[in-house]
Amino acid sequence: MSDLFPLTVRGATTRRRGKVLVGPVDLTLSGNGACVVIGPNGSGKTTLLRLLHGAARLSSGTIDWACPMAKARRAQAFVFQRPVMLRRSVLDNIAYPLIIRGTSRAQARAQARDWAERVGLGDMLDRAAPVLSGGEQQKLALARALIGQPKLLFLDEPCTALDGSAMREIEQILTDAKAAGTRLILSTHDMGQARRLADQVVFLLRGQVHESGPAAEFFETPRTEQARAFLKGDIVE
Amino acid sequence: MTDLWDGLAQALWLVATFDPELVEIAARSLRVTLSALVVASAIAMPLAALLAVRRFRWRRVIIAILNALMGLPPVVVGLVVYVMLSRAGPFGVLGLLFTPTAMIIAQVIIIVPLIASIAHQSLRDLWQDYHDLLISMNVTQWQKIRTLLWDTRRALLTAALAGFGRAIGEVGAIMIVGGNIDHATRVLTTAIALETGKGDFALALALGFVLIGLAVAVNLAIHWLSRTEREGRW
Numbered sequence A: 001m002s003d004l005f006p007l008t009v010r011g012a013t014t015r016r017r018g019k020v021l022v023g024p025v026d027l028t029l030s031g032n033g034a035c036v037v038i039g040p041n042g043s044g045k046t047t048l049l050r051l052l053h054g055a056a057r058l059s060s061g062t063i064d065w066a067c068p069m070a071k072a073r074r075a076q077a078f079v080f081q082r083p084v085m086l087r088r089s090v091l092d093n094i095a096y097p098l099i100i101r102g103t104s105r106a107q108a109r110a111q112a113r114d115w116a117e118r119v120g121l122g123d124m125l126d127r128a129a130p131v132l133s134g135g136e137q138q139k140l141a142l143a144r145a146l147i148g149q150p151k152l153l154f155l156d157e158p159c160t161a162l163d164g165s166a167m168r169e170i171e172q173i174l175t176d177a178k179a180a181g182t183r184l185i186l187s188t189h190d191m192g193q194a195r196r197l198a199d200q201v202v203f204l205l206r207g208q209v210h211e212s213g214p215a216a217e218f219f220e221t222p223r224t225e226q227a228r229a230f231l232k233g234d235i236v237e
Numbered sequence B: 001m002t003d004l005w006d007g008l009a010q011a012l013w014l015v016a017t018f019d020p021e022l023v024e025i026a027a028r029s030l031r032v033t034l035s036a037l038v039v040a041s042a043i044a045m046p047l048a049a050l051l052a053v054r055r056f057r058w059r060r061v062i063i064a065i066l067n068a069l070m071g072l073p074p075v076v077v078g079l080v081v082y083v084m085l086s087r088a089g090p091f092g093v094l095g096l097l098f099t100p101t102a103m104i105i106a107q108v109i110i111i112v113p114l115i116a117s118i119a120h121q122s123l124r125d126l127w128q129d130y131h132d133l134l135i136s137m138n139v140t141q142w143q144k145i146r147t148l149l150w151d152t153r154r155a156l157l158t159a160a161l162a163g164f165g166r167a168i169g170e171v172g173a174i175m176i177v178g179g180n181i182d183h184a185t186r187v188l189t190t191a192i193a194l195e196t197g198k199g200d201f202a203l204a205l206a207l208g209f210v211l212i213g214l215a216v217a218v219n220l221a222i223h224w225l226s227r228t229e230r231e232g233r234w
């Protein structure tokens, strides 16, 4: 259905000053649904997501989409762990990606109003985005990412520091997006969230893919000792 | 002492009655400085944005030059512009020496570095904030610059006001390149210098009041802008 996939990653590695941060990673992703990247702090989740998105430099290896890289990039959006708020109103933040692509201001605003409603920001369109609460900022970032109808949406720990209700709202938005055909790749360290959202799981440990596969399989019968320990909530390093 | 009080009273009278000479000089001052401000902002702000978002080869050199220019005494700028525009100089054929245009050129050179460096700081800070998002959205270089300029517009206005304050109060350079010619290149600061020298305190003080009024207005505006920025209203 989407022409981005399959994604083929071969020996992808990121180094900083000679030290390997992530990799070598071998991974093939296809189909629909949500791929959830889990792993302890510092295991390389953020770096891997940025690498796949093309926002971090690849030191060696290859990342191949089913279409040319430039085209693949335009079909993706990224929601950062700490959402970036443009110093503009909520409405203009959400409309921004459309305006960048040349949509008329009026049309972009109309669509943005729509998306603001959908994520529950409909009554604060004129509010300055940087003064929103954490949950509201995250919802804004989601609306702004989804308004461009990406085929693939990256989310880096979208629910850190959010309470139950905000988390539920955001998971609902993500479930809707998934149903509408957007592929999700998200990182989380919340196992509950991983179980609720995941169709595939990638378990990272020390910068490498320790285990990966269909979510049901992974959660039922993890193959490795470390994965079992991590799922139990033990400290894994 | 009585001289001074007389002068003060007359000065207030001149200001209150919109004395034609006073108005003419003040208007010329504003015209020259506002022109210089528009030109300088048009150069300094896009330059500052470019310096913030791009890592090109001449970046460090340009920043160094801007910093050096900022420390340059205005009199020296006046001297250099004078040499350039004088009949024997490279731009002598244009016949610009002792015209308001020459004064605008000198003021532009004096305030471009100031405006650029104030603007650059805010633009660089904002770019650090925005970098990941804008890169992820594949915005073009030109869109980056426009977005940054628009979203720092308050800080840019502050930079412009600082430039205005510097330019309107400047004496040395415009005295040299303008020549302080009556009805042609006489502005607030050069007129004050002249009238004070002549002992005509009334006009000098009246001109001074106008200048102080402008400076205070500029500073109030900067203060107000920075306050609304802190309160997150835009």
Ligand SMILES: Nc1ncnc2c1ncn2[C@@H]1O[C@H](COP(=O)(O)OP(=O)(O)O)[C@@H](O)[C@H]1O
Binding pocket: A016, A021, A039, A040, A041, A042, A043, A044, A045, A046, A047, A048
């Ligand atoms: N810009 C960077 N420079 C140096 N080291 C980095 C940089 N970014 C991340 N790292 C290191 O790479 C490792 C993986 O980080 P990260 O991808 O943020 O992990 P996670 O998101 O799983 O917590 C960590 O050890 C981190 O310290």
Ligand SMILES: [Mg+2]
Binding pocket: A045, A046, A047, A081, A156, A157
């Ligand atoms: Mg992280």
